[in-house]
Amino acid sequence: MSQITLDLNVSEIVTMLPQSADLFRNLRIDYCCGGKISLKEAAEQRGLDPHNVLTDVHEIEKKKELHQQMEPSDFGDKTLVTYIQEKYHAGLREELPLLAPYVTKVARVHGDTQPHLLRIQEIFKLLRAELIDHTDDEDQNVFPLILEFLENPTAELKEQLEPHVTELENEHDSAGRLLHELREITNNFTPPKEACGTYRLVYARLEEFEKDTFTHVHLENNVLFERVQKAM
Incomplete structure (x- = not known):
């Protein structure tokens, strides 16, 4: 209840x-x-x-x-890909534009006295641009190739796929470094005692964004890409 x-x-x-x-x-x-x-x-x-x-x-x-109740690591290949796309890719495209005005407002109102908020805005803009491009590439190019390879793991498909997977993993590492910096400069997403509601909202949603992104990356690196490696 x-x-x-x-x-x-x-x-x-x-x-x-x-x-x-x-x-x-x-x-x-x-x-x-x-x-x-x-x-x-x-x-x-x-x-x-x-x-x-x-x-x-x-x-x-x-x-x-x-x-939260689902166990996606047990899903079949196509179901796992669909789950990643519908929950995390679609979730990013929905959440990032909604969160952006709040991040901008807090940086504009409080950035003069709390300059770390300006860096938060910069990191958010970088993550937003990188992750949207990243997920678009996965949806349009890499995921179809992965599913084709997992169904029919030929040497030709392996050669096509390997550089894509390496590039995606490098991009995941880049996003991870930005998220770690975000957690560090927000003191583990702990707002000041005097913070207004919008300030607190930004920290709460950034923390949830971090959690979702790490789960998203885990499912790709350690579940989906691991299946690709085992088939190679």
Whole structure:
């Protein structure tokens, strides 16, 4: 049973479920400076049905829980590739544009006094560009070749595939280094005590982004690419 109820403050809900911030933003419910009121009160102030808003929040929560329950390392080759594409590739394309305005806002408002926030913005921009290009290449070129090779591991396909896998692993290493720097300069994604709601939201979602990216890379490097290596 969900712990998220109409009596919880909006700010508490965003802390528990960072993705709910996008819903509140679209509904123009303040989860930052005015987030210390219950979801019921916040919805009513906007002329919304509180139960409908709560249902939307629970749908976001269920979607997150469903993905967490799966054991993708046991999937067949095609199912694993589809899972990576639908959860992580599509997830990146959805989350990164949504998170970008928050990162920009925090850097703009607080960057003068906290310059590490400007570096966070730089790292985020680098990761966004690199990971979108990276996943596009996988979807359009490398994954189809991997599936073809795993079904029919010929010497010709092996020769075509090897440099692609090496390049992808190098790109994973590059993303990993940026994520490690991000964790270091955010003090393990711990916001200052005086941080506003948007500041806290950025740290929470960056931490979740880090977690998802490392799981994503693990599935590719240690599961999918390992299957390719064993077939070579």
